[in-house]
Amino acid sequence: MPVLEMRSEDTSLLTDLYQLTMAACYVGEGLDQRTASFELFVRRLPAGFGYLIAMGLEEALAYLESLQFTPQHIAALQQTGIFDHAPDRFWQLLESAKFTGEIWAVPEGTAVFANEPLLRVEAPLWQAQLVETYLLNVINYQTLIASRSTRIRDAAGPEAHLLEFGTRRAFSPQAALWAARAAIAAGFDATSNVLAAMKMGQKPVGTMAHALVMALGAIEGSEQEAFSAFHRYFPNAPLLIDTYDVIHAAEALRDRIANHDISLSGVRIDSGDLVTLSQKVRELLPTVNIFASGDLDEFRITELQAAGACIDGYGIGTQLVTGAPVNGVYKLVDIDGIPVMKESAGKMTYPGRKQIFRSYEHGLIHHDRLGLITEAPLSGEVPLLQPVMKQGERLQPVKSLAEIAETTARSMTSLPPEVRQIQQPSPVIPQLSEALQHLLSQTQNRLQATHASPA
Incomplete structure (x- = not known):
């Protein structure tokens, strides 16, 4: 029985099967190269928490930089028999696999709240889909800690x-x-x-x-x-x-x-x-x-x-x-310029590529506004999501732990007392910008029209 240990060269296989089967389907349907945007966020804070501190970005970027499938990986997948009907081009994609997309993220150590993206992936659909499991694993756990x-x-x-x-x-x-x-x-x-x-x-x-x-x-x-x-x-x-x-x-x-x-x-x-x-x-x-x-x-x-x-x-x-997990999710928000959303009860998502606009008053967070990436910040607002990777290459040098700890400390001093308190905190609830509200309404109307169309 082989020892089940994670090696850095095997991280491409550290994923859920459906990421690979969906990627194969995208290839077969000719959708694999369509530009897709996925955002990673939490719908609800863990019980009793007033905020989260974003963490894990460094490991996420290192994973994306090293993403590849070896001949041994591909042979092992083929031997499962699961992919017998997958198109040949799926294997060609895996052979030359490299993450070529863009990443937008809040800096590690930043305080965030429910429905605010910690990270956005913009990449060819099959790539953006494939990396979901690993990104959730590393960011959810380190954000919890x-x-x-x-x-x-x-x-x-x-x-x-x-x-x-x-x-x-x-x-x-x-x-x-x-x-x-x-x-x-x-x-x-x-x-x-x-x-x-x-x-x-x-x-x-x-x-x-x-x-x-x-x-x-x-x-x-x-x-x-x-x-x-x-x-x-x-x-x-x-x-x-x-x-x-x-x-x-x-x-x-x-x-x-x-x-x-x-x-x-x-x-x-x-x-x-x-x-x-x-x-x-x-x-x-x-x-x-x-x-x-x-x-x-x-x-x-x-x-x-x-x-x-x-x-x-x-x-x-x-x-x-250990303890209550951070239940971060990773959801498609845009495909080829078409905003998309999920409407499931209790699990609705907001469409479009988004930005978090934060304003302060007397050094404390005054409000957060969840808007679209195309919007400009209002007077006094600071956009939190920053581009950190383009065409698969980092845009910023690796930060030291001391620098991240300083960001964390600044984030903590910016939190209002009612947000920081251990017992019964009052989290910040981000407001939706007018543009996002309009896009939400448009997208819902489009989906309702689609559902109402005869089969």
Whole structure:
């Protein structure tokens, strides 16, 4: 049984079957080269969210740049028998496949709301269709992590150390890397994922597990002996003090610090009553940073702070990298200059290639206007979607994580308090421009006339 691992050269096959079958159909019907525009957006924000922070564009562009089908890919597809009736030209297209379209996107770190495109693909129909699955995968997940990270940062406060600990709970090894990247780009300080940290040019962070305390304690005689052994090799690493008794461990460490037997930068508590324990540890170790972990999220951190917990930093894992998804969708809005829309109940889309026009008042978002790409911004408005790829080539240099983190920070300071609040936020609802409303009405009338025509 082969190992199911994702290799960069295989990303063209990391798609849903219907993307390929639709592409083959487009070829057979002579529509494959028609210019199509698809937009990626969310219809509704996740429950309890007041905004989203767009993330994942860098990986999306890297995927589009490297898109290709090898002879092995094509042979494997042919061997399935699924494409026995596909036109020969479909295989010719795959053999020379390269993304040649344009991408418009909001910069990573930008705050967005429901029905606002995070990204638009303008390309030959078969290409624009083919890339849907991968784009949704990378942008949905990283946008979730980035949005959750900013909420956690808001709850913890600007001075708290936030550490991403989610690798063991992320939905895959690849997701673990994306989660680490998105968290740091959205305001976290570091990650425990060694590979992610190295690839991002950062130092990984971490403490120890209970296993070390139990193993060394059993062999060398005590919890404190285990601390001494670990500290001997990693003198700046925080110590995990809740394997047995938090207060007993803190008392012993206090005495050792007083006797100059050990110097200590931090301790971590992973269980128990974090409010009471952190307060008592603060009394015993007033100059030592206290870190907390254990299924924490923005709601639990808010509760801890309101109750007076003495915590300097948080290790966030499960609740960051899992949870309610960002249900981004990817919908056709224009084909060969003809605006199109979906009218399904609860899933209606707006036709036409769009732009987000944002205005500010006293540094805060005043309103968003969803209009057409052909419209000019009104006085004081800023268009958010920017061209980032043309004819398959990037138009902008790759941004550093520090630059993206700055964009995220600016986005957060621009959000009104009622949008940022953790409990019962009030999202911005974008207004539709007159031109978009007119196009919507025209498109609906055209579709109704089509439906009313005899078969």
